[in-house]
Amino acid sequence: MPVASLLTFWGVAALLIAVPGPDWAFAINAGLRRQVVPAAGGIVLGYLAMTLVVAAGLGLLISATPAALATLTVVGGVYLVWLGSKIVRSPATPPGAAEVPAGGRLRTLAQGMAVSGLNPKGLLVFVAMLPQFTDPAASWPLPxxxxxxxxxxxxxxxxxxxxxxxxxxxxLRARPAVARLVSRISGVAMILIGALLLLERLL
Structure with a gap:
C-alpha cells in the first residue's frame, strides 16, 4: 500500500491515541504499581486482536449487528466500571524497590487486554477509520x-x-499521597467512561 497513506493514517492515529481515555487511565494506574510493561503489553494484545477481527471482515459484521454491538458495549462498560471501582477502593501506591509478583503482572496483562479489547469505541474507530486509508486499486489485498x-x-x-x-x-514514585490521588482519579475516569457507554446504549 502507498507509504503516504500509511504515514497519513499514523498521524491521525497518533492524535486519537493522544486523547486521554480508559487506556490512559489504566496505563497511569499500572505505572504507579510499576507494572508498565504488562499493562502496555495487554493493551497492545487487545488492539492486535481487534486488528485481526477487522482484517478478517468480522468488524463490519459486528458493527452492523445491533445485538452484537450492544452486547460488546454493555460488557465493556460494566468491565470499566468494575475495574475503576476496584482502583478507587484500592488506589495504587508505588512499591519502591519491591518486586512485583508474577501473578500481579499476568493479572495486569489480562486487564490491559480487556480494557482495549472490550472497547466498542475502539472497534468502531477501526471499522470506520481504517477503510478510509485503503486503496482498492493497490497491489496489496484489502485485508x-x-x-x-x-x-x-x-x-x-x-x-x-x-x-x-x-x-x-x-x-510520582517519591510522592505516595499524590500517587494515590492520581490513581483514584484514573479509577473515577474509568467509571465515568464505562457509565457513559452504558447510558449511551441503554437510553
Missing part, C-alpha cells in the same frame, strides 16, 4: 492493507502507553 493499518495503530499505542506508564512511575 492485508487493513492489517498493516491496524498494526501501525497498535504499535503506536504500545509506544505511547509505555511512555505514559513510565512517566507516572518516574514522576
Amino acid at each position: 492485508l492493507q487493513l492489517a498493516a493499518l491496524g498494526l501501525t495503530f497498535t504499535a503506536t499505542c504500545g509506544a505511547v502507553y509505555l511512555a505514559v506508564g513510565a512517566a507516572a512511575d518516574g514522576l
Whole structure:
C-alpha cells in the first residue's frame, strides 16, 4: 500500500491515541504499581486482536449487528466500571524497590487486554477509520492493507502507553499521597467512561 497513506493514517492515529481515555487511565494506574510493561503489553494484545477481527471482515459484521454491538458495549462498560471501582477502593501506591509478583503482572496483562479489547469505541474507530486509508486499486489485498493499518495503530499505542506508564512511575514514585490521588482519579475516569457507554446504549 502507498507509504503516504500509511504515514497519513499514523498521524491521525497518533492524535486519537493522544486523547486521554480508559487506556490512559489504566496505563497511569499500572505505572504507579510499576507494572508498565504488562499493562502496555495487554493493551497492545487487545488492539492486535481487534486488528485481526477487522482484517478478517468480522468488524463490519459486528458493527452492523445491533445485538452484537450492544452486547460488546454493555460488557465493556460494566468491565470499566468494575475495574475503576476496584482502583478507587484500592488506589495504587508505588512499591519502591519491591518486586512485583508474577501473578500481579499476568493479572495486569489480562486487564490491559480487556480494557482495549472490550472497547466498542475502539472497534468502531477501526471499522470506520481504517477503510478510509485503503486503496482498492493497490497491489496489496484489502485485508492485508487493513492489517498493516491496524498494526501501525497498535504499535503506536504500545509506544505511547509505555511512555505514559513510565512517566507516572518516574514522576510520582517519591510522592505516595499524590500517587494515590492520581490513581483514584484514573479509577473515577474509568467509571465515568464505562457509565457513559452504558447510558449511551441503554437510553
